Amino acid sequence: MSAPVSYAEAILQAFRYLLGNYPEVFAIGQGLWSPWYVGASMKDLDKEFGQARVIDTPISELATTGAAIGASLNGYRPIVIHPRMDFMVLATDQIVNQAAKWRHMLGGKSPAVTIRGIVNRGGEQGAQHSQALHAWYAHVPGLRVVMPATPEDARDLLIAATLCDDPVLYIDDRWLYDLSAEMPPPGPIDLTTQLPKVLRVGTDITLVAASYSVTLARKAAEVLAKKGVSAEVIDLRIVNPLDHGTTCASVKKTGRLLAIDGGWRTCGLAGEIIAGAVESLPPSAFRARPRRITLPDAPAPTSKLLEKVYYPNTERVVAAVEEMLAE
Amino acid sequence: MTESQRLGPLADPAQFTDALNIAGYAADDLKRLLRAMLTIRFAEEAVADLVETGEAVCPCHLGIGQEAIAVGVSSALRRTDRVYGNHRSHSHYLALGGELFAMYAEILGRKTGASQGMGGSMHLYAPEVGFSGSVPIVGATIPIAVGAGLAAKMDGKGDVAVTYFGDGACEEGVVHESLNMAAVYKLPVLFVCENNLYASHLDIGLRQPSDSTARFAKAHSIPYRVIDGNDVTAVIKAAGELVKAAREGGGPGFLEAVTFRWRGHVGPKEDIDVGVRRKPEILAAWRHRDPVRRLRDSMIEADLVTSVDVEKTCADIKCTVAKAVANARKADYPGTNALLDLVYAPRRHQ
Ligand SMILES: Cc1ncc(C[n+]2csc(CCOP(=O)(O)OP(=O)(O)O)c2C)c(N)n1
Numbered sequence: 001m002s003a004p005v006s007y008a009e010a011i012l013q014a015f016r017y018l019l020g021n022y023p024e025v026f027a028i029g030q031g032l033w034s035p036w037y038v039g040a041s042m043k044d045l046d047k048e049f050g051q052a053r054v055i056d057t058p059i060s061e062l063a064t065t066g067a068a069i070g071a072s073l074n075g076y077r078p079i080v081i082h083p084r085m086d087f088m089v090l091a092t093d094q095i096v097n098q099a100a101k102w103r104h105m106l107g108g109k110s111p112a113v114t115i116r117g118i119v120n121r122g123g124e125q126g127a128q129h130s131q132a133l134h135a136w137y138a139h140v141p142g143l144r145v146v147m148p149a150t151p152e153d154a155r156d157l158l159i160a161a162t163l164c165d166d167p168v169l170y171i172d173d174r175w176l177y178d179l180s181a182e183m184p185p186p187g188p189i190d191l192t193t194q195l196p197k198v199l200r201v202g203t204d205i206t207l208v209a210a211s212y213s214v215t216l217a218r219k220a221a222e223v224l225a226k227k228g229v230s231a232e233v234i235d236l237r238i239v240n241p242l243d244h245g246t247t248c249a250s251v252k253k254t255g256r257l258l259a260i261d262g263g264w265r266t267c268g269l270a271g272e273i274i275a276g277a278v279e280s281l282p283p284s285a286f287r288a289r290p291r292r293i294t295l296p297d298a299p300a301p302t303s304k305l306l307e308k309v310y311y312p313n314t315e316r317v318v319a320a321v322e323e324m325l326a327e
Numbered sequence: 328m329t330e331s332q333r334l335g336p337l338a339d340p341a342q343f344t345d346a347l348n349i350a351g352y353a354a355d356d357l358k359r360l361l362r363a364m365l366t367i368r369f370a371e372e373a374v375a376d377l378v379e380t381g382e383a384v385c386p387c388h389l390g391i392g393q394e395a396i397a398v399g400v401s402s403a404l405r406r407t408d409r410v411y412g413n414h415r416s417h418s419h420y421l422a423l424g425g426e427l428f429a430m431y432a433e434i435l436g437r438k439t440g441a442s443q444g445m446g447g448s449m450h451l452y453a454p455e456v457g458f459s460g461s462v463p464i465v466g467a468t469i470p471i472a473v474g475a476g477l478a479a480k481m482d483g484k485g486d487v488a489v490t491y492f493g494d495g496a497c498e499e500g501v502v503h504e505s506l507n508m509a510a511v512y513k514l515p516v517l518f519v520c521e522n523n524l525y526a527s528h529l530d531i532g533l534r535q536p537s538d539s540t541a542r543f544a545k546a547h548s549i550p551y552r553v554i555d556g557n558d559v560t561a562v563i564k565a566a567g568e569l570v571k572a573a574r575e576g577g578g579p580g581f582l583e584a585v586t587f588r589w590r591g592h593v594g595p596k597e598d599i600d601v602g603v604r605r606k607p608e609i610l611a612a613w614r615h616r617d618p619v620r621r622l623r624d625s626m627i628e629a630d631l632v633t634s635v636d637v638e639k640t641c642a643d644i645k646c647t648v649a650k651a652v653a654n655a656r657k658a659d660y661p662g663t664n665a666l667l668d669l670v671y672a673p674r675r676h677q
Binding site for chain 2 (some may be wrong): 090309
């Protein structure tokens with residue numbers, strides 16, 4: 001085990017591991033030569049590995065992403081960086097129409113491309129600089145979507161995504177960058193064998209989340225423990241293809257399911273988590289109606305008072321659990 | 328690459344530092360222009376202060392050093408024209424007469440802000456003066472302005488649409504689609520590229536094979552002018568000609584105004600979030616090519632104002648700005664109902 005490594009440093013470690021061990025890997029995107037842009041998660045990679053393999057780009061999300069897909073079909077394993085998920089929207093044709101479908105529609109090989117979209121919200125950044133669109137992309141068959149919640153996964157899922165033969169969307173959240181943990185040295189990982197993780201064992205309720213929402217679930221579980229409530233916390237890690245088995249096994253035990261997500265409610269991840277459990281378990285398995293905590297169905301505001309009511313927090317998770325227990 | 332496709336001396340801060348050619352301008356008009364530019368300068372310096380103290384939290388992109396462009400372009404416009412901005416739009420908004428108070432209230436997230444406190448600095452809106460909206464997705468308002476131009480053409484009243492964007496925006500595909508459509512439908516759209524030679528941390532030489540974006544207009548057969556964007560008279564002349572042609576059915580125009588942003592890409596610092604190759608000497612040289620100083624000095628040289636007059640004007644503007652900031656501080660925040668109430672248009676009455 002190492003000294004504690006932050007989530008941001010863990011991403012940097014993954015890049016160094018990948019660029020250092022796999023000559024076919026390169027990184028491309030906006031801000032890669034900037035000390036001010038993508039933060040500590042890519043610091044000085046251009047100096048260490050050269051600007052031929054760590055490529056800063058014009059403001060051309062669509063062409064950058066398409067070019068990475070093209071290179072991936074021609075022997076390379078590129079990682080495209082979109083410093084904000086909102087900007088990645090401009091690349092959506094290449095991600096959704098091309099990368100996700102290439103293998104299926106041509107009966108051929110997948111583009112082994114990794115696309116990193118960073119969720120960067122709060123701080124009064126507003127409607128076009130705050131979005132968490134994972135549910136949108138997870139809707140698309142052929143596109144694997146991973147959302148690390150812990151420093152270890154920030155590193156390992158980036159490695160797994162890059163070594164995977166399919167296109168993978170890797171989504172990290174800047175609200176997690178300071179989270180730190182000890183971890184073993186990095187190694188190759190097969191994404192296709194990865195499953196959700198039970199991060200905390202409990203008996204009264206199952207809290208299911210991904211990415212930053214896992215932090216909310218864990219904090220809420222601590223608060224609930226002090227109140228004598230035993231919450232089980234599941235970190236999904238991968239939201240497409242979405243595994244329901246871990247959640248169902250947990251709900252069989254607890255009888256209660258609360259899904260927490262930092263995306264919108266309608267057609268969102270939280271609803272999908274609940275649907276998966278409700279479809280697989282008999283009604284008698286539930287001691288309370290499953291519930292979800294999400295963003296309200298509104299664009300992100302800027303004003304700080306509105307931001308406060310907009311984003312889910314620990315108190316809201318705790319309150320929802322208490323209501324479910326009282327049902 | 329031929330010389331004509333490069334900016335040459337226009338990109339050299341040691342050039343274009345002399346007095347402006349103000350012959351033929353009425354003194355009052357020049358005073359108005361100077362006042363408008365000073366207002367933008369001091370207003371943005373006040374924004375910088377609000378960011379420094381932490382009172383303003385939303386991302387604020389300052390255009391200090393670029394004031395002549397919006398002031399010059401606006402002089403060719405009328406209230407019924409439709410003007411769109413980008414992430415760096417304080418000058419675009421203020422030059423059209425957008426209220427100072429509403430800008431600060433917006434930046435501080437208050438209900439009486441330009442966008443009801445729902446957008447912050449990157450989302451300004453003042454349709455009453457023709458400012459139809461600014462957003463920070465790079466390139467986003469360019470096709471929207473094309474649509475505004477299409478509507479103006481259908482209206483048949485000679486109005487024009489304007490979109491302000493940076494050299495970096497020209498790297499987005501949508502710019503080229505928009506130029507082509509505006510040209511093929513002969514739409515009354517003025518494309519204003521504020522070429523400040525940087526996009527975030529990268530200077531244009533690291534992003535494009537030429538430093539002149541007007542080559543894209545040329546490629547789409549759109550009339551264009553490439554000018555010193557720190558010379559308000561040059562902007563007025565070029566914008567005037569292109570807008571006149573657009574109003575008369577001549578189709579779109581493209582104005583490339585060469586300038587420089589003094590501060591970082593976002594926020595008030597001069598040494599953080601600037602170009603990775605930018606040196607302090609470059610900024611110092613561009614500070615000397617200051618559009619505000621050049622107009623002021625030219626007017627003083629021509630005996631149209633004294634430096635004492637200018638000092639008085641400055642003091643007066645600073646006082647107005649300070650009042651606007653103070654009033655914005657007192658304004659209320661939006662109610663939490665705004666979060667959901669503003670998502671969809673209200674139901675129509677039967
Ligand atoms: C689609 C999109 N990509 C990236 C960004 C991040 N970004 C904001 S402004 C900017 C630079 C824009 O440069 P330019 O168009 O030259 O305008 P300037 O900032 O120089 O005024 C970038 C990369 C964004 N807001 N939107």
